[in-house]
Amino acid sequence: MGLEDLVAVAYGRATVVADEDALRLVGERHAVLQQAQAAGAVYGANTGVGANRHERSGADGAHPLRLLRSHCAAVGPVEDDETARAAMTVRLNQILAGGSGISRRVAEALAEAVYAGAVPTLHSWGAIGTGDLASLAELGLTLAGERPWRSGRGPVTTIDATDALPLISSSALTVAISALALDRVAGLLRASIVVGALSFLALRGNPSAYDTVVHEARAHPCQAEVAGALRALVAGSVTPVRIQDPFGLRVMPQVTAPALQSARQLRDVLGAELNAAVENPLVLADGVHHHGQFHTATLASHLDAVRNTFLPVLSLSSARLGLLMRPDLTGLRAFLADGPAGSSGLMISEYVVQDLLTEIRVGMQAVAAGTLTISLGLEEHASFATQGARSLRSMTQLAPTMLAAELVAAVRALRMAPGRLVDGGAREAYELAASVLKEDMADRPLGEDLSRAAALLPELASIERS
Template structure:
């Protein structure tokens, strides 16, 4: 089936395809044009290295770039490079992130700028199709190349290290592949692990931001909010694209509802929702564009220029764009999650719901009181993780590598922030659906009614005091399935 197959050609990989490769049972295939690009770049790299110094092929790396590698030592040089750089630390990163890394590196090599021999493409595809991953520790990269992760991958390809297979990470020998020594630096000089995690995080982020609008509409209905803040003239007067998108979505979700507003102005969680959630939508979309551009780029150093039959030493290994885009997305995520927590507060208030405090079964019941604590615990983590990774820097390799953007840390922070956001948003969904149930109300139709029905089917209807942890988990799992239109 076509849906179970992803064809890698070096130019058109999407974040969504990275997600599928990382999390689903798909077959990875390589387009012939990707193989030919890689083959042509490898030939040019060899030709140029015979006539002039090429970083990593005929020289050492980092501060050792000034040291020439003697031809009789060339075969051993690359292997020493891989062994010395396969030195990450800490727990292993999640297998799905490693699969994302392998997918991205496969696509990058197919883009034709690395000079890695074309046989590496099929080797990486075979590993993905067999469900194998290299052991990749979490610590070792700072946004200027995932050297430790890819060196470990290379040693697995060479048979010096075992792959990991299955959910338990059982060591296993994989298909053999002889990575040429001259290609060692070219293979590991990539940000594939950072970009792979960024692609997963961005896809999850955008999914949660879409779900947020459905949950906010359910809360809006539960507190009998005013639809005035979403009126077209309001957003024509201040026409930010994300803001207008949120307002339009809220109008669609609430199109079947015509309650008489009970307040002249609602709290910011409703009244300013488009103005706060809109920037998050725009930041998420911008991050998707940046990551997509990067995973399809021949961002290699040195870059093999097939058309010009030369190589260019350059700075495309630096992922400042990615790190800054993700930093901005997390800042926007915190802002909109703060509004979600504020809406949750209104759902605990009798003045907004017409119910007992905390939607309790009796006036003295605790009801959903604990949901606020959970949501604010999640919010605290999102706030902590919103600190820009780009504020750090580093001077390495005897001072010749004097800057780092820490996009790796930004990608990791985004993964964790989205996970916390999902649970906090799940708390709001539990409270909104419970309020509507206790009021004896439901959306009148459209996608909001469909979302409500999905939630009712998985959320426990009991209102007596009881543990709500299962409710939060069920709501968080449901979020990606909530229909927006």
């Protein structure tokens, strides 16, 4: 399964059917786990978990539900339907890789729920990058019939001793949050190039900063690609008014390129997570293997990288917004105001952007730097990938308004000086935005314009991609 496939399922544009050969493998590996359980101790199947791993569980058959109930913390914000559906799909695809030892019955029940669009209630809190135990325990209890499906009609099945831990031994929710956030980041990066090009035209920028030879001289990954996209968007622009532009225009390729590269690297990591057998213990044809594959250090470090490289793209957008407010650079009125002397124009949009930018910066600590000791000191390290995923998601919720503020300003400037616009993708983007943004440039509330501009960003991203 690819990332695009997962996103399509999450948003209801596609569904999945479990492959019969994969289900057959699930059944075979379940038999291996049952044999190992009968022969001796198997973590979580006939023992406790965590610091209780050396204690043999009772033979009363209640252990699996006790395990799920005890791990079902059920606190914090409730994940939306798209995220919950993505988490279920991730977990199903991982189970079908054949390493969990879970019963075919439970795998088929989960597949049925995903196919039917049924969604459980999944709370956010309780994971630290070593498995989404609390949230997946909620899924397990929903499949067992102890919790209702939040929406849709899902199946109910029996959870046996060899099903409980294999079901929750995954970071499926963390992977789902990461994947959906990354999909939004990718779109926002493409949109930022288009918005930046409109600002360039409004500011009568100098395209020499995007020359091919410049970027061949130091060929960092993705840099020539971004410069090429900008060259295409601003081709035919008016004679530049400066020998060198401010950084907001001049360094767009250098700042956007590392964000594109880190996003693509995270995509590869998530592809591996999505299709992997990650469970502990891992059940293979030769028996049961206990290991540390639940630790998501690689995912955590790449989430940190995307956040660290996406932030400069947003701060550079805020810099361009500031440039568009300056009459010495635009040749237009301060703040792109239109009306009586002293009109504020788009002045307050800078405040909005700096508020959001600071909100993001407050949560920018690298999650991989965290430490802990839990479970009687026997679990003394974690990746905190879950917190990195949530932080990236938060960035993608705030970033559209920041880019929207720049878009509103660029469109207004080009309305005031339409001769600066060029044909091609830039004109297409301008006309699209101008069709939904009010022409009235008198002082008035700007919130509606910002919301409309933010909603346009996915369409602008498709212009850059084309």
